[in-house]
Every structure is written in structure tokens, then in C-alpha cells.
Amino acid sequence: MSERVPVRCPACRREHVYRVPTFPCACGTPVAPALDVSGEPTRLTRRVWHESWVTVPCPRCSLRSQWPWPELGCPCGAVLRLPLLVPGDAGGPSAARPAFQPVTIRTPLDAVTAAALYLRWLGHPDVRRADQRPPSGVALAARGLIAHVDPGPRTASTREVECLWLTAMSESAQGVHFSLAGYDPAALDLAERLSTPLFLLDRTGMPQAVNGAADTLAEG
Template structure:
């Protein structure tokens, strides 16, 4: 049975009735509970036209670091209004972490250079002991670190949604976070699928600098490990 988080007051904007709401926690693949943080002082909004993409949020497990999508907290008021419960923003760091040095890329001329560029970038993000992955991916080359599985695709074919799904499934079996690097970019359905599965996507430009493609990659680039 799912555990419940701390109760917060939620007022219906239609009838002004106040409720106490506790968001359920969901089991991560590692077994740890994952629950959204609620904004105690935020204002609930009425859902008038449900949109499937807006019914899900991406949460990160604080135990293993894995990201996954879970239902957005909502509450049905007796007056018939469906309420979207406000979420708290991400917690701020307790103090300054110091500035990272600039990433030093390597020019990409060969497939091996692409793998080297991705490995250097992961090390720059803070991942340790970068190595070849034990399992070879269907396309490209796999890299691994503690709690991380990466795929580097140096081909001239844009990565497909199936490529992203295969990486995600392999990472899930290993309880690891995953990230995809592609030299030729991504098909539109691959980007959509990556966002739904919580997979950061990067494109390797010819200077050897990984460029974030989606919001998850932007966050990884900004924060590192």
C-alpha cells in the first residue's frame, strides 16, 4: 500500500471549501518511496479541460537518483470541481558549491572521438570511473558509471524512439539513471518518448561539446551529479 506524505490545506476556488490533502508516494524500481513536494502556501487551480500530458510529472528518487513519471496530484471536491494541487519548487542548495571549470571538448572526427567526448563530458559533470558498459546497446556504444548508463550514437542516422526506449529499459533493469548522446540528433518521436521516460538527450557537435536537447539535459548540464 502506498504511503502518504504530509497533509497540506487545499481550498477549492469554486466553492471555497478547504480540504486536507496528502499526496501518495509511489515505489521506485529500487524500492524506495517517491512522493511530490506540495506547496503549503500555493493556490489550487480548477481543471476544466484535462490534457493527458499535463496529468503527469517527473519525479526523482532521492535514494537512487532515477527519474520517472508519476500522476500529478489532484483532488476531487464534493462540489464537482477537480483541483490541481500546487507543487513546491525544487529545494535550493544549502550553500555555494563552487564554479566548475569550463568543459574542454575534443574535436570529433571519428566514432571513437564521439565516445571520448561523451566520456569527458560525463566526467566533467561529476561521474566517476567512466567505462564501457557491460551490455552492448543495439546501436552505438554504451558507457557506464556508478548509477549511470549512457549511450553514444556516432552514426549519421537520427536516434529513434526505439533507441531511447531500449536504453531506458536497460537502465531500469540496473536501477541506473540514463543519458543519450547522438551525433545526428533525434527523430521527433524520440524526443517525445525521452521526455515521457525522463531521459536526458544531448547532441554532439563537431567541436565535441554536448548540446542539451530537452529540459532534462539542460538540468543535468547545469547541476551535474
């Protein structure tokens, strides 16, 4: 059961009970941001994307992942950002994005996990396994994004790129492709024309941008 902490709104002084959210680490362990119960919440008046995330280490595998900064909406209309005990931080959110922490790829499932973690690092915390199945590999989905992960031994072809593009178009989303074996020249050419980001996964789990669209996506 998640922790519950008292929170007082600084605008109307109303008392609330906040349930601290938990998030699933790639290893399956639930993790939660550590709230500073002695601190005071701040009223959020302007939302900045890079200040809306906090890095939380997993207590089991030590993997550091980014999750939404805990917030609470008060009936008076104020949105409260709760104070956290952030290692190496005085209590305020950090503007710098931490380095991506890859996971070693030994199995096809590891490749899917590596891609999912990378997408979360890019700012898609809601990434999950999609319902549809691509021609090969596994499909992931997040708000506004569809990703195909191909952990097989064959290079991705134009069929995989075109299928991803059509699926993304039907969902009004951005398509992204990850491959463990790389891409054939025709697939690279088609992805360039369709502005589809392509990433190559190496065995360390670190995605490498293959084309300009992937570079742009990786740069945020």
C-alpha cells in the same frame, strides 16, 4: 610507478606513506595531481561535492579533466585531504566548476571520448565502457548512470531511447543518450515522457542539451 610521499596525520601525529593516484587522460596518458609536499594535510570534517574534485591538466595533450581530490584515511578515524599545487589557486579547493574542454570529433571513437569526458565533467569520474551493447553505438557506465553514445549518421529513434530506458531501469540507474546525428520527433517525444536526458554532439565535441531533462543534468 606512482609517486610516494610522507604524510603526517594532524590528529594523532602518525606517519603514513601515500601513493599518489594516477588517472587515464582521454589521450591515454596517465596524469596525477601535483601534491604540495611542503604543505600540511587538513582533516576533513564535512564533505562538499564541489570541493571534492581537482582539475588536472594532461602533460601531453593539455586536456584539463576533473579527478577526485586526494584523500587518506588514518587508522585513528581521521580523513585527511592532502594539499595540492593547483595552478591559479592558493592551495585550497575551488568552488567553481571549470569550463568543459571538448575534443574535436573526427571518428566514432572521438564521439565516445567526448561523451565520456563530458560525463566526467558532470561528476562521474568512474565512467567506463559498459559490457552491454545498445542497438547502435557504444554504452558507457558509471555509478548510478548508463549512457548510450550513437556516433552514426542516422537520427536516433524511439527504439534507441526505449532500449536505454529499459537498460537503466534494470540497473536502477539514470539513462543518458548522446547522438551525433540528432533525434527524430518520436524519439524526442518519448524521451520527454520518460524524463530521459538527450544530448546532441557537434563536431567540436561540445554536447548540447536537447530536452529539459538534459538541461537539468547539465546544471548539476
